[in-house]
Amino acid sequence: MGTDAEQFLRRLARELRPRTDQSVDVLLTRLRQELPELWEHEDLSAMAVTETAGHVTAFLDVLEHGTDASETPTPPEALELARAFARRGLSLSTLLRAYRIGHLALLQQLQAEAPRLTDDAELVNAAAIRLTREGFAYVDRGSEQVVGAYQEERDRRLRRRLALAAEASRRIGSTLDLTRTAEELAEVGTEDFADAVTVDLLESALHEDGPPPHPGTGLPLRRIAQLAVRGTSFAAPTGGVHHFPPRSAPDRALATGTPARHTAEARDGRAAEGADDVFPSVLLLPLQARGTVLGLVRFLRGPGTAPFDDDDLHLAQEITARAAVSIDNARRYTHERLTALTLQRSLLPRHTAEQSAVYVASRYLPSGSRAGVGGDWYDVIPLSGARVALVVGDVVGHGLHAAATMGRLRTAVRAFADIDLAPDELLTHLDDVVIRMQREEGHGLGELSATCLYAVYDPVSRVCSLASAGHVLPIMEHPPGTDGGDPAEPPIGPPLGLGGLPFETAQVTLAEGSLLALYTDGLTQSRTRDVDAGRAALSAVLAEAPEGPEEICDRLLATLAPDRPADDVALLVARTRALDPDHVATLDLPSDPAAVAGARAFTTERLAAWGMEELAFTTELAVSELVTNAIRYGKPPVRLRLILQSTLTVEVSDAGSTAPHLRRARTFDEGGRGLLLVAQLTERWGTRHHREGKVIWAEQALPA
Structure with a gap:
């Protein structure tokens, strides 16, 4: 009877094969009735049609050729559908239920067809038993492979998510430049995640003023960065100011600070973006840091790309949360840097008064590092008797505190210069000022420190007197063919703020037209050059420079600091004059x-x-x-x-x-x-x- 049942099933399979399309339609109708949620996604429903036809064909092959159902490979269409379910974040149980319903419906069709081919009840019963056994073996084998494909895709997505999150953590916030940080977010977001990314910041967040966002207000935003993997035209240019329509999805996300995922109609996409290209799937992620909404990031996918799912939204939230902190740090750093730089420049002399003792030029160059503006300063102070004082100094540290400390020290130097103190005496009094500032601010001895070089040039005697408190000595260059003395170099005294150690004054007679270059160590010291090499390069420029101090300053900066320096640079170049006897x-x-x-x-x-x-x-x-x-x-x-x-x-x-x-x-x-x-x-x-x-x-x- 077993052989007869096997032969009967082969005949049954051959009879049903010409009507495969009808069988597929019956199965799909059953699935639509029992699993309507499966048909909410057009791409999945199209794949289900192909997958169902593949299963019908494969099972009929098992019956017709008598192959072992437990060894039959699952149709590729079924595995691809499982992967699509995983990519969409849909439930595996839904997929397996659809699998079981489809195979049950196919078995029922075969069992209904059997009595039409024979009236032998015993043969029909034996065929039904064998059909059920083969059907369960096929379903078990197929379910195992489908679950494997689903889990493999889920694991791949999880690894990709972790890798993308790690990449975002590594790459976003590599600098404290606001624009670069936003660009890094856009670059990470368009790598195997979104087709396009836009980063907008509220104008009020950029300028540290303005009201917080409210629903439906259409607040102005500035486009900081945008990037698309395919040619996409954005209505708002990078750096331009724009706003989203009031009560639109982006505006609501900004107002509420709530992430959103939505599928936009074509007209909605154009209305929201103002671009010719339409993005059917959009993630809206408010940039929030320290309880404040700073702006909005949009991840967009175009036609032909799987829409974003909940897992994508969670991943985008994780990336955006990391980026928001980095952007806020960059924003705060930029604001503090600009404030410190404004304070620094306001405290430095804008225009040096014309001196009969020297021709003078100066430069201040802020650092390009994330440490912030430092406390470098310079000054030119006219003294009695046609003399002039040349000053350069550097407060240890960076930021607003260093700039403010620099301003206080510069004021103190001017006050001491006004009573015509000798260089060593002036530095002694300035040391006392720093120690007093340490006590007022609750610092220990030496915690607040600065260096200073103070030089006085007398055009009558052509004598330059100088003393140093921890500061590099100036470079002096005499005109060719003139006799100029070399200074009995004073020992460089301790930095200001230590107290108890004396400062010494050295004197040198300078020929008329001699050059003096006073500078901070940011000019000569760099990651690729030591101090001695920097001083040698500075001396070479002075030796070859017949130009005036302004041109010499430009040449020095071009030679020693062609890029943004790692530390601030203060430079003062003076060419000496001699008073007519x-x-x-x-x-x-x-x-x-x-x-x-x-x-x-x-x-x-x-x-x-x-x-x-x-x-x-x-x-x-x-x-x-x-x-x-x-x-x-x-x-x-x-x-x-x-x-x-x-x-x-x-x-x-x-x-x-x-x-x-x-x-x-x-x-x-x-x-x-x-x-x-x-x-x-x-x-x-x-x-x-x-x-x-x-x-x-x-x-x-x-x-x-």
Whole structure:
């Protein structure tokens, strides 16, 4: 009977094969009735038609040829449908149920066809038993392979998801540049995930102002980055400002901060994007960091690509959450950097006053690293007696605190320079200022630190005096064919803020036209060059530079810092000038009140030679009072010096250390008015001390 049943099933299969299409239609009708959700996806329903036909053909082959159903390979269409289910994130149980329903319907068709071919009830019964056994073997074998294909695809998607998440973590936020971070998000998103990605940030988030988003407001956004794997035209250009229509899906996602997945109609796609290309499947992911909505990221898939599923939405949320933190960090860094840079530039001298002692040019170049703006500074300070102070310094650290500290130190240096302190004394007082700042801010000794170089150049004597607090010494270059002394290099003192250690002043006589380059270490030090090589390159540029200081600054930056430097650069280049000896007049005076008349006569004669008779009265008065004070209260030797440069300066020096001061003379006082008269009749006056005594000076503006 077994052989008869097998022969009967072969006949049954041959009879049913011409009507395969009818059998497929019956099975599909049954599936539509019992699993309507399967037909919600057009691509899956089309695959189900092919897959069903493949199963009918394969099972009829098993019956007709008598092959072992448990060894029969599952049709490729069935495996592809299983993979499609996995890609869509659909339930495996739904797939297996459809599998069982389809095979049951096919068995029922075969069993219904058997009585039409024979009236032998025993043969029909034996064939039914064998048919059921073969059917279960086929279903078991097919289910095993379908489940394997489904799990394999799920595992592949999981690995891809983990790999994409890891890649996003590695690549997004590699810099603190806002635009580059958004571009990295778009690049990662279009690699085996989306056909296009757009990144928009709220204008209010970019400018740290403006109200938070509200539903239906159509807030303005700036397109930071966009990328498509295929040629796609976007309505909003990169860098352009646009807005989504109020109450549109993107606008709602922005307002609520809720991720969304939707399939857009063609008209909706155009309305939302304004592009010619339509994206049927869209993920809308608000960029949220620290409880604030910063903007919106859209992942888009075009026709012919599987729509996004819930797993895709979760993956996109994970990527976007990582990117949002990086974008917020970049945004905050950019804002702080701009604030620090604005503060830094506002504290640096915008225009250096014209000096008779030096031709000077300066540059400040902020770093290109993520550390932020540093505390580098420079200054040019006019001093009495036609002298000038050149300053360069560097506060350790970066950011707003370093810039603010730099401003406080620069102000302190100017205050100390105004009382004409020697370089070593000035740095000692500045060291005290830093130590006091440390205490005020609760820092330990040395936690707040800075370096500073202070140099004073006198165009009359051509002597440059300098001292360093932890700062690199300047590069000096003398003109060819001139005699210029090399400085008895002072030991570079400790950085400011340590206290207790002395600073030393060195002096060097410079030939007229000598070059001095004061700089911070960001100019000479880099990842590819050590400090010595940098100083050698700097010296080479100065040695070959006949140009003025402005051109020299440009050449130095082009040679030593062609790209954005790793650290800030402050650069000050000065070419020295020598005051014409005919513009300096000196007279040694005896310590005798009768010498005052001779000092006045000397002054009158010299002013006449200079063509400055208009200043004779006030200058004689100033000379008379200053010389009288020096003879009466100071110590010999007493010397009068007149300097004609951009101003007319009267200097009286003596060996005493007692400094004069203004006081209010009472009605019947016989003295006390001389210095007050000098202060009223001249533009500036002051006292500077040196190791041999002091100098009292007064300046007047030259006639127009």
